Structure formats: structure tokens, C-alpha cells
Amino acid sequence: MDFLPENNDLVSIGVSVFCGSLVGLEREYRNKSAGFRTIVLICLGATAFTIASSYGIGSDDRIAANIITGIGFIGAGVIFKDKFSVMGLTTAAVIWMVAGIGMAAGIGYYGLALSLAVITVIILSVFNKVENAMERLFLTRTLFVVFQDMDINNLEELKRQLDKHHIKYARKTISKRSRRLSVVFELTTDRKTLQQFNNEMMNLAYIEEFYYNS
Structure with a gap:
């Protein structure tokens, strides 16, 4: 029985927390319902399940599929719909994306995880300015x-x-x-x-x- 995590798992955890922090800081800055801690924990949770699944007997893609299902419930919780509009869709999409980043970190694709985190922050910040510019017209x-x-x-x-x-x-x-x-x-x-x-x-x-x- 080994009580100490493998070095590559520690790296995965570190990359996951870092990537989640990048996206989480942007969400916290904009005062969204899923802020810094929530985003980091979602990313880390996806990484944890991915790592755990790699040590299971007869491990397959069912763990990954269940992660996506679970994230769907969290994402649905931040969506608010009234009679004429729907709010929270971007936050739900961010939660879904962060889970994917966490899974990439969990399987050791650190470059992919970091790239996706940076791209996500760029989309959330730069593209928001594009939307504001379009609203002027x-x-x-x-x-x-x-x-x-x-x-x-x-x-x-x-x-x-x-x-x-x-x-x-x-x-x-x-x-x-x-x-x-x-x-x-x-x-x-x-x-x-x-x-x-x-x-x-x-x-x-x-x-x-x-x-x-x-």
C-alpha cells in the first residue's frame, strides 16, 4: 500500500491548480457566480478523477464520461432562465471547459492543459471587448x-x-x-x-x- 502520490501525479495536480487559477481569476474579476475557488476546485476535481481512473482495474473511458455528466449538473445550476431570457450560459460553458482542462492535466497532457487555459482566458477577456464593440452597432x-x-x-x-x-x-x-x-x-x-x-x-x-x- 503506497500512501505517497507519484511524482507525475503531483505535477498533474500542480498544473491543474495553476490552470484553474488562470481561468478562476478572470471569473472572480468579473464577479461571476462560479468564481476563483469554484473554478479551481472543478479543475482539480476533474484531474483527481482522471488520475484515480488510471489506477483502476480495467480502467476505461466510463470515468471520463461520468465526469462530463457530473459537470453538466454543476453547469445547469448556474443557468438562470426566465420567461424572456437565459443567463449564465457563459459561466456554464467555462465550467465545462475547465473540467476538460483538468482531465488533460490528469492524463499528463500538460502542454494541452496550459494552452487551453490560456486560450480560455483570452476568449473570456478579449472576445468580451469584441462583443461590446458589436453592441455599439x-x-x-x-x-x-x-x-x-x-x-x-x-x-x-x-x-x-x-x-x-x-x-x-x-x-x-x-x-x-x-x-x-x-x-x-x-x-x-x-x-x-x-x-x-x-x-x-x-x-x-x-x-x-x-x-x-x-
Whole structure:
């Protein structure tokens, strides 16, 4: 019975923690639900199971498959879906990716694990700037509006405001909310125009409240 880990296993663990830390720091910096410790532990856990599977009798790919299944449950826990949007998909994808990095470290593909960690951080940081740049030109948002009363003319006036700003819109729902008219729109425009429209809505007396769900 050997109580001491093999040297190559210690290297795998070290690489796993380092790779998980690279990705985890980026997630912690952006204040995501799966932050530094969570990402490191997911990466290390995948490495641990991969290492353990290599010492099992008749070891095969079932351990790796079960790791992916288990990671799927964790990823599903960070996804939030309401009636009009889904949030947390990027975080779930990061968890899935980090598990793959941990498995690569566990089987001794250190170069692959390090490369994937660096590429993941680049995608999360640099590509985020690309998305922000695209939003300046093309932006889709879900707008929730609650009017002061049930007067349908107020809805028509809001539509005229949207047309004035050349904002494309589609009405999703219309309902009664505490004796007030409530409407949901999907808007398509650029960021600058949307900000101008928001500033104007602040001064519209017939609007009780409004908010967005991206």
C-alpha cells in the first residue's frame, strides 16, 4: 500500500491548480457566480478523477464520461432562465471547459492543459471587448414597461417615441398589472440610440416604471 502520490501525479495536480487559477481569476474579476475557488476546485476535481481512473482495474473511458455528466449538473445550476431570457450560459460553458482542462492535466497532457487555459482566458477577456464593440452597432434588449394606468393611448405614444428614434421593436406581451398596463417589447438598435431613448423615457409622465432584461 503506497500512501505517497507519484511524482507525475503531483505535477498533474500542480498544473491543474495553476490552470484553474488562470481561468478562476478572470471569473472572480468579473464577479461571476462560479468564481476563483469554484473554478479551481472543478479543475482539480476533474484531474483527481482522471488520475484515480488510471489506477483502476480495467480502467476505461466510463470515468471520463461520468465526469462530463457530473459537470453538466454543476453547469445547469448556474443557468438562470426566465420567461424572456437565459443567463449564465457563459459561466456554464467555462465550467465545462475547465473540467476538460483538468482531465488533460490528469492524463499528463500538460502542454494541452496550459494552452487551453490560456486560450480560455483570452476568449473570456478579449472576445468580451469584441462583443461590446458589436453592441455599439447592433443591440437587442427586452424592455419591460409599466404605465401609470390602463389607457391604451399611452402605449401608442410610446410606439411613436420608438419610431422617432428609429428603433425596431416587436411587442411580446401585454397584460394588466395592479390596474396598470404592462407591456414587454423586444428592441433592436445600437447602444447610443438606446441610451438616448432611455433618457427620454425618464421624463415620460405616463410611464410608471421600465427596465431591461438582456
